Amino acid sequence: MAAVSLRNVRKSYTSDLQVIHGVSMDIADGEFIVILGPSGCGKSTLLRMVAGLETITAGEITIGDRVVNNLEPKDRDIAMVFQNYALYPHMSVYDNMSYGLRIRGLSKEDISQRVKKAADILELSKFLDRKPRALSGGQRQRVAMGRAIVREPQVFLFDEPLSNLDAKLRVQMRGELQALHRRLGTTSLFVTHDQVEAMTLAQRMIVMNAGRAEQIGAPLEVYAKPATTFVAGFIGSPPMNLIPRDGKLLGIRPEHLEPCGEAEAMLSVQVDLIEPLGADTLVYGHIGDPGGNGGNGGAGARVAARLHASVDARTGRLPLRYDTGNVHWFDPASGKRIEG
Amino acid sequence: MEKRVVFRSAWLPYALVAPQIAITVVFFFWPAAQAVWYSFQLQDAFGLKTQFVGLQNFAALFKDGNYLDSFRVTAVFSALVAFIGIAISLLLAAMADRVLRGALAYKTLLVWPYAVAPAVAGVLWAFLFAPSIGIVTYVLKGFGVDWNWILDGDQAMLLIVIASVWKQISYNFLFFLAGLQSIPRSLIEAAAIDGAGPTRRFWTVVFPLLSPTTFFLLVVNVVYAFFDTFGVIDATTQGGPAQATQILVYKVYHDGVKAADLGSSSAQSVILMFIVIALTVVQFRFIERKVQY
Ligand SMILES: Nc1ncnc2c1ncn2[C@@H]1O[C@H](COP(=O)(O)OP(=O)(O)OP(=O)(O)O)[C@@H](O)[C@H]1O
Ligand SMILES: [Mg+2]
Numbered sequence A: 001m002a003a004v005s006l007r008n009v010r011k012s013y014t015s016d017l018q019v020i021h022g023v024s025m026d027i028a029d030g031e032f033i034v035i036l037g038p039s040g041c042g043k044s045t046l047l048r049m050v051a052g053l054e055t056i057t058a059g060e061i062t063i064g065d066r067v068v069n070n071l072e073p074k075d076r077d078i079a080m081v082f083q084n085y086a087l088y089p090h091m092s093v094y095d096n097m098s099y100g101l102r103i104r105g106l107s108k109e110d111i112s113q114r115v116k117k118a119a120d121i122l123e124l125s126k127f128l129d130r131k132p133r134a135l136s137g138g139q140r141q142r143v144a145m146g147r148a149i150v151r152e153p154q155v156f157l158f159d160e161p162l163s164n165l166d167a168k169l170r171v172q173m174r175g176e177l178q179a180l181h182r183r184l185g186t187t188s189l190f191v192t193h194d195q196v197e198a199m200t201l202a203q204r205m206i207v208m209n210a211g212r213a214e215q216i217g218a219p220l221e222v223y224a225k226p227a228t229t230f231v232a233g234f235i236g237s238p239p240m241n242l243i244p245r246d247g248k249l250l251g252i253r254p255e256h257l258e259p260c261g262e263a264e265a266m267l268s269v270q271v272d273l274i275e276p277l278g279a280d281t282l283v284y285g286h287i288g289d290p291g292g293n294g295g296n297g298g299a300g301a302r303v304a305a306r307l308h309a310s311v312d313a314r315t316g317r318l319p320l321r322y323d324t325g326n327v328h329w330f331d332p333a334s335g336k337r338i339e340g
Numbered sequence B: 001m002e003k004r005v006v007f008r009s010a011w012l013p014y015a016l017v018a019p020q021i022a023i024t025v026v027f028f029f030w031p032a033a034q035a036v037w038y039s040f041q042l043q044d045a046f047g048l049k050t051q052f053v054g055l056q057n058f059a060a061l062f063k064d065g066n067y068l069d070s071f072r073v074t075a076v077f078s079a080l081v082a083f084i085g086i087a088i089s090l091l092l093a094a095m096a097d098r099v100l101r102g103a104l105a106y107k108t109l110l111v112w113p114y115a116v117a118p119a120v121a122g123v124l125w126a127f128l129f130a131p132s133i134g135i136v137t138y139v140l141k142g143f144g145v146d147w148n149w150i151l152d153g154d155q156a157m158l159l160i161v162i163a164s165v166w167k168q169i170s171y172n173f174l175f176f177l178a179g180l181q182s183i184p185r186s187l188i189e190a191a192a193i194d195g196a197g198p199t200r201r202f203w204t205v206v207f208p209l210l211s212p213t214t215f216f217l218l219v220v221n222v223v224y225a226f227f228d229t230f231g232v233i234d235a236t237t238q239g240g241p242a243q244a245t246q247i248l249v250y251k252v253y254h255d256g257v258k259a260a261d262l263g264s265s266s267a268q269s270v271i272l273m274f275i276v277i278a279l280t281v282v283q284f285r286f287i288e289r290k291v292q293y
Helices: A043-051 A093-103 A108-121 A137-150 A167-184 A195-201 A219-224 A229-234 B012-039 B056-063 B065-098 B103-115 B118-128 B135-142 B153-181 B185-193 B198-228 B230-235 B248-258 B262-288
Strands: A004-014 A017-027 A032-036 A058-063 A078-081 A155-159 A187-192 A204-209 A212-217 A241-245 A248-252 A267-276 A280-287 A302-308 A316-321 A328-330 B041-043 B050-052
Touching: A004 A043, A017 A043, A017 A058, A017 A204, A017 A212, A032 A043, A032 A195, A043 A058, A043 A078, A043 A155, A043 A187, A078 A137, A078 B185, A093 A108, A093 A137, A108 A137, A137 A167, A167 A195, A187 A195, A195 A219, A204 A219, A204 A229, A212 A219, A212 A229, A229 A241, A229 A248, A229 A328, A241 A302, A267 A302, A302 A316, B012 B041, B012 B262, B041 B056, B041 B262, B056 B065, B056 B262, B065 B103, B065 B153, B065 B198, B065 B248, B103 B153, B118 B153, B118 B230, B153 B198, B153 B230, B185 B198, B198 B230, B198 B248, B198 B262, B230 B248, B248 B262
Parallel strands: A032 A187, A032 A204, A078 A155, A155 A187
Antiparallel strands: A004 A017, A004 A058, A204 A212, A241 A248, A248 A328, A267 A280, A267 A316, A280 A302, B041 B050
């Protein structure tokens, strides 16, 4: 196991197209890091630079105490799980898992022992003789993980490994990944665009936007104190409401809004869409004409609120209040958080 | 969803396929049937009298040293053409696959030989390798090689192999390139992370995944060497010297047209027909189960 650090890492595919604009991060030995961001923001590119599948245009990546910029993937002591699993279709599960070990010249007994152990952990023992095409999506996913863990590498790299699974299996595999990490304690970098995956798996996460790290921190910390309007809007479902107020942006999460009497109203919303989810109900609408106590500005802004299922939600005017302790402020020009 | 045209008229569909069927009957079934018919007959030297002789023509063939020799020549020739053609085009495709940007230019250039008619290809190579005046002959002489395929059977064989391979490489190349490009990049990357170098990656991952393509091309190339190389041979060696390059299909032509032994020639073509049928069956069997691994 090893620590990983990225220092001002940049990537350009062509001279006029930079896709990673200087990302820095120190990852502690054994940490589980999630790289989160929308499609095309450069998550895979960043991961592939750590793997050695893309060259590093500028900056430095170290694994353990070695700078790996110029090392081949095979010399970096990493293992990677691909989104499409990338299993060798012509080899049995056993051969898939042992391929890397054979190349590294381990003894037959050693290989067989390691594969058996990994297969036990991943409940693949029954399938060792099968070809990948005779496995279900979830089983293939496990073989891909097995191929990574038999190598006992310093770092695991995952590029959206769960995105091809159905919703139920994804939840299950998420749990298994957590268990696996507790058991092996290997430093892991996990790329996803799914915020639930990120929130549940990450010890710390790095939220990326257009090739920049917008925020690095523990999931709940990122949730509680988004550093920019991008993070505020990306994390949370529905995302944080951003309402122009006094030349700044007021951020308030849908779950922090509650219905109230006209007299107490801090926002007055013209509800036009209701989504009952069972446990609670989402209502969406525009802020109406200034009115009520706090209705000083932001008319027309779109707002979502998460109401308890007991509230009888209807379209039309809905007065809402919030606790001022739950409010975030952002600078509209830079999008940065304003503390205080 | 299947899209089907339904005809209300009972005869119209038959009328529509009739021309195709007529062409097939006139140009394929009719001559094939004639060949089978002639193969049971013996004609006198002047073509005046014919006599039914049953399987005698076939029996005579398999006792004829020349014919068996032609079998051997064909086997050597098609093995060389298929193997060399496949090996070279695989190499070219693997190299073109690595250069993504120039791929189109490579493809276009490499496809040209396929458009050249076999006889033209034959003439072209015959000129290049012509004894005493050919440019390659001249260069070879510089290296101390005495090149004269008119006299040397092995050299004649080499010449028709080169000309035939050259014409077929583009076809093989396109299939290999398509095959290579359909292998997901992530597989190669996974193998690189697993520690395999380029050579090992090729032989343990890429080549096995290309095996369906390779097998398909093997059959196609053997068929090509058996039949489509007639033009190449006719334009260069004409089966010589001393039948060193007389493959089966050329011998059919030689015996039937030049030696006017219609019975034997027909019997030979019937045998060839069975070989084609066998190869086609192998190929269809294979296409039915597309994936091998
Ligand atoms: N080989 C390449 N050549 C040129 N541009 C590339 C290449 N690979 C990726 N890019 C560009 O780099 C940017 C980042 O791509 P990347 O694959 O890292 O995104 P991502 O965050 O992983 O997206 P997704 O969630 O869709 O997988 C994209 O704009 C993409 O078009
Ligand atoms: Mg990606």
